[in-house]
Amino acid sequence: AQSVSQHNHHVILSEAASLELGCNYSYGGTVNLFWYVQYPGQHLQLLLKYFSGDPLVKGIKGFEAEFIKSKFSFNLRKPSVQWSDTAEYFCAVIAGNNDMRFGAGTRLTVKP
Amino acid sequence: NAGVTQTPKFQVLKTGQSMTLQCAQDMNHNSMYWYRQDPGMGLRLIYYSASEGTTDKGEVPNGYNVSRLNKREFSLRLESAAPSQTSVYFCASSEFRQGVYGGSYEQYFGPGTRLTVT
Numbered sequence: 603a604q605s606v607s608q609h610n611h612h613v614i615l616s617e618a619a620s621l622e623l624g625c626n627y628s629y630g631g632t633v634n635l636f637w638y639v640q641y642p643g644q645h646l647q648l649l650l651k652y653f654s655g656d657p658l659v660k661g662i663k664g665f666e667a668e669f670i671k672s673k674f675s676f677n678l679r680k681p682s683v684q685w686s687d688t689a690e691y692f693c694a695v696i697a698g699n700n701d702m703r704f705g706a707g708t709r710l711t712v713k714p
Numbered sequence: 715n716a717g718v719t720q721t722p723k724f725q726v727l728k729t730g731q732s733m734t735l736q737c738a739q740d741m742n743h744n745s746m747y748w749y750r751q752d753p754g755m756g757l758r759l760i761y762y763s764a765s766e767g768t769t770d771k772g773e774v775p776n777g778y779n780v781s782r783l784n785k786r787e788f789s790l791r792l793e794s795a796a797p798s799q800t801s802v803y804f805c806a807s808s809e810f811r812q813g814v815y816g817g818s819y820e821q822y823f824g825p826g827t828r829l830t831v832t
Binding site for chain 2 (some may be wrong): 606608611636638644645646647648651672692694701702703704706707
């Protein structure tokens, strides 16, 4: 079965800093990739998704992610974070079926 | 549309007690899922139902049973709760979206049930 690794467990940034959260997956075939965000006390919401085509995907709230097939990576980026981006971020992958696997999550804290 | 709803929001059980978590969706999705979320482990799939009348095990099915009552409802039952089942449980539903370059399942999540087993 496919697996997902998020290497950063907790990231602390100041407002206006740039963000990059790493995500790697292990599956050799066609994948669909997602980033979800979970604000404190809330449920998961979809930030962005990749099906195929343009490897640079733009999502909501200024987030984007780049799919690099050769590196099995789908890193999340934002040029300038805000305090309101404080949340937990989950990378997820579906490979060939509707069994979605999630990474362990990265907690982002943005200091005002 | 309410989306995905779950009841209860909070529950405390004693070891050995049983309970059923309820989930319903009003988006006419075929597929539904139960996950548990534990610190540092992300979300792990317990069971899923690809369509009405079918259920399949996910990563961590032991200690749980599910019922796909109809297209809208998918319940999760703990027959004999254990402290290791203390977790936040999320229900999700999905539909297949066909895009220009292909398609995928996009999941929509409920608000979660925080379960504590003492």
